[in-house]
Amino acid sequence: MLTNTFCHLPRIGNVTERKIWDAGIPSWEEARTNGGRHPKLFSKVALETLAESEDRLGNGESDWFAQRLPRNETWRLCSHFKDRAAFVDIETTSGPGQVHITTIALFDGKRLLTYVHGRNLEAFCDDIREYSLLVTFNGRCFDAPIIQRELRTPLPEAHVDLRFVLRSLGMKGGLKSCEKQMGLDRNDLEGLDGYFAVLLWDEYQATGDERALETLLAYNAADVLSMPVLLAHAYEAKLRETPFFTASPPRPEIPENPHQACPEIIHRIRKRFGLRFLPKMR
Numbered sequence: 001m002l003t004n005t006f007c008h009l010p011r012i013g014n015v016t017e018r019k020i021w022d023a024g025i026p027s028w029e030e031a032r033t034n035g036g037r038h039p040k041l042f043s044k045v046a047l048e049t050l051a052e053s054e055d056r057l058g059n060g061e062s063d064w065f066a067q068r069l070p071r072n073e074t075w076r077l078c079s080h081f082k083d084r085a086a087f088v089d090i091e092t093t094s095g096p097g098q099v100h101i102t103t104i105a106l107f108d109g110k111r112l113l114t115y116v117h118g119r120n121l122e123a124f125c126d127d128i129r130e131y132s133l134l135v136t137f138n139g140r141c142f143d144a145p146i147i148q149r150e151l152r153t154p155l156p157e158a159h160v161d162l163r164f165v166l167r168s169l170g171m172k173g174g175l176k177s178c179e180k181q182m183g184l185d186r187n188d189l190e191g192l193d194g195y196f197a198v199l200l201w202d203e204y205q206a207t208g209d210e211r212a213l214e215t216l217l218a219y220n221a222a223d224v225l226s227m228p229v230l231l232a233h234a235y236e237a238k239l240r241e242t243p244f245f246t247a248s249p250p251r252p253e254i255p256e257n258p259h260q261a262c263p264e265i266i267h268r269i270r271k272r273f274g275l276r277f278l279p280k281m282r
Helices: 014-022 028-037 044-058 062-068 071-084 123-130 143-151 162-168 175-181 194-207 210-225 227-239 263-273
Strands: 085-092 101-107 112-116 133-136 159-161
Touching (some): 101 210, 123 143, 159 162, 194 210, 194 263, 210 263
Parallel strands (some): 085 133
Antiparallel strands (some): 085 101, 101 112
């Protein structure tokens, strides 16, 4: 899809882009050959930027495109950078006062990495440099600012926030709600949310019980393991809004979570705080 994209060029928005497609210019290759014949659609600067786009893509410069694409069109980057994507989610303490990160989960479609405050949290700073595309749920508002404030590490500017892509498709609510709308479940983690994640960290800090930390890591990991499924759904749905959809690819499977929730710990915390139905934090 990225090589069918023109809305990153100067003075070309979605309306003009649609006119370009309707004029029989569906791709950069076609624009390179025939774009000069359509001065009302392509300015000289636009054609020069298009030539630069090919070079930037060849060099794998996802951030260059992210700086030029409208924020609601960053999903198009997945066509070329999905294999270099990091699905990231954090858990934090709660207020009052400034929150801090307790755990981070990073999944790249093949391997799952987890980071824990006081153990290996800083290792995230080195690992995230391997990736060209960041995928989160509500990460623009929550995860990314906290990571940058606390760890002072650069993140990929190429960022697909699933919350906003899915909302544009009519799928509203938080991550767990979107999962349910897609028929996904969390088994032993069903019903847990960000508030419970705070309680799990507090339990681990107070007792040193590794089962509480393992349950927290299982919860954090579940957030990123489902994101490729949500991204695949969003990408296909957005592609259907263009002339370039051909066929639905197979939906990716959610891999087995390597971390195991402890029902005893969950029951203990529920009982202590009288939690039958958990309040939603985000």
